[in-house]
Every structure is written in structure tokens, then in C-alpha cells.
Amino acid sequence: MFFVGRHQEIATIEASIAAGRNVIVRGKFGIGRTALVREVAERNAGRARFVFTEFSAPKLDRAIAANRRRRKTVIVLDDIRRMTHQKRELLRKLRASPSLLFVAILERFVSADDLMRFRVALDPATVVTLDYLDDDASIRFFTHHAKRLGLPWTEGDIEMLARAMHGYPGEMAQRIQCEQRKRRAASR
Numbered sequence: 001m002f003f004v005g006r007h008q009e010i011a012t013i014e015a016s017i018a019a020g021r022n023v024i025v026r027g028k029f030g031i032g033r034t035a036l037v038r039e040v041a042e043r044n045a046g047r048a049r050f051v052f053t054e055f056s057a058p059k060l061d062r063a064i065a066a067n068r069r070r071r072k073t074v075i076v077l078d079d080i081r082r083m084t085h086q087k088r089e090l091l092r093k094l095r096a097s098p099s100l101l102f103v104a105i106l107e108r109f110v111s112a113d114d115l116m117r118f119r120v121a122l123d124p125a126t127v128v129t130l131d132y133l134d135d136d137a138s139i140r141f142f143t144h145h146a147k148r149l150g151l152p153w154t155e156g157d158i159e160m161l162a163r164a165m166h167g168y169p170g171e172m173a174q175r176i177q178c179e180q181r182k183r184r185a186a187s188r
Contacts, residue, residue: 002144003039005137006032009128013040013103017048017074022101022122026115027130028108030170036130037076037103048072048101055080055087055104060094076103082110083117091121132167135159141169145176149183 013036016023027033034052041050048071053059055077075094094100102122106115119125133141139162146153153161165171 002141002148003035004141004144005133006036006039006130009036009130010040010043012126012128013037014044016126017044017101017103020101020124022125023103024106024115024118024122024125024127025103025130026106026108026110026127030168031108031130031132032169033105033130034078035169037105041074041076048074050074050076050103052076052078054078055090060090072099072101074101074103076105078105080104080106080110080118083114083121088117088121095122133169133172134167135162138162138165138167138172141172142176145179149176149179151179 013023013025017040025033025037037050038052041052044050051073053062053075060075091102094102104118104122104125106118110118115127119127139158142153142158142161145151146158161175165175
């Protein structure tokens with residue numbers, strides 16, 4: 001999917017990783033947390049290896065076992081809803097490896113206490129909270145896809161769509177997927 005906006009957030013995450021700091025990315029479902037981290041991973045593929053995984057011991061063990069070359073590896077813990085004692089202990093154990101950094105992707109509804117526990121477990125950690133995209137980024141998103149798909153949308157149509165979606169990336173992506181389905185159905 002075409003990525004727009006989030007320049008400040010990208011810069012913050014890249015600077016944190018370069019400085020050896022862990023990162024916590026927060027935001028509501030569909031706001032683009034994982035897409036943002038995937039964009040950072042793609043832009044920094046030559047500097048660090050990014051491994052996306054769930055926060056479970058077996059999956060983390062496999063991800064870490066793949067890091068035999070001692071290259072800087074960023075373990076991305078996706079879609080975390082709460083901090084448990086087991087997760088805290090697992091993080092403590094994993095933090096002993098100097099070649100590992102972590103990006104924790106948290107739901108917005110994670111409690112303040114759990115957020116604090118993550119910050120302590122990942123200290124030093126930078127917290128990045130995502131909000132809605134601005135109108136300019138939303139317009140760029142819809143303009144790109146209108147051209148790519150050959151949609152007959154005018155500038156006015158695109159501006160209306162951008163405002164109607166309120167900069168919510170999940171809804172914007174769904175709208176494009178809906179247009180793609182319509183085009184496939186019409187071509188049958």
C-alpha cells in the first residue's frame with residue numbers, strides 16, 4: 001500500500017533506533033501503527049534487520065535464533081494489548097542481548113499502568129503516539145490511488161473523500177479496496 005505522511009514519526013523512530021533506544025508505538029486500531037513500522041523497516045533495511053513477530057516466547061525464540069550474525073536486529077512486537085509478568089520477564093531476559101532493539105506496537109486502550117510497565121521494561125524507550133493523518137496526506141493518498149487505478153475522481157471528489165475519512169488510514173485503505181473490488185467485478 002502507498003505510504004503517506006508520518007514524516008516526524010519516521011524521523012523519531014529512525015533516530016531512536018540509531019541511538020540504541022527502543023520504541024513504543026501507540027494508536028488506535030487501523031491508524032497505521034504497523035504500516036509505519038514496516039515503512040521504517042523498509043527504509044532502514046541496510047542498517048538493521050527488522051523481525052515482525054507476536055509477543056510469545058516460542059516466536060521470539062525463533063526470531064532471535066535467526067540472529068546468529070550479531071547484526072543489529074529490531075524485534076517488532078506487534079499488536080500488544082497488555083503487559084503481564086511473563087512478558088515483563090521475557091523482555092528482561094531478551095534485553096541482555098546488545099544486538100537487539102525492540103519496537104512494541106501497543107493498542108491505544110493499553111492502560112496507563114501497562115504503558116508505564118512497558119516503558120520501564122524497554123528503558124530507554126521513545127514513545128510515539130499516532131493520530132489521524134492531515135488533509136494533505138489524505139489527499140496525496142487518494143490522488144495516488146486514483147491515478148494508479150484509473151479512477152474518474154476529480155480534485156473535488158478527492159478532497160471530499162479525504163475530509164469524509166477524517167485522516168483515518170484504515171478507512172482510507174478500505175475505500176481503495178472497495179474501488180478495486182468494483183473494478184474487478186465490472187471487468188468480469
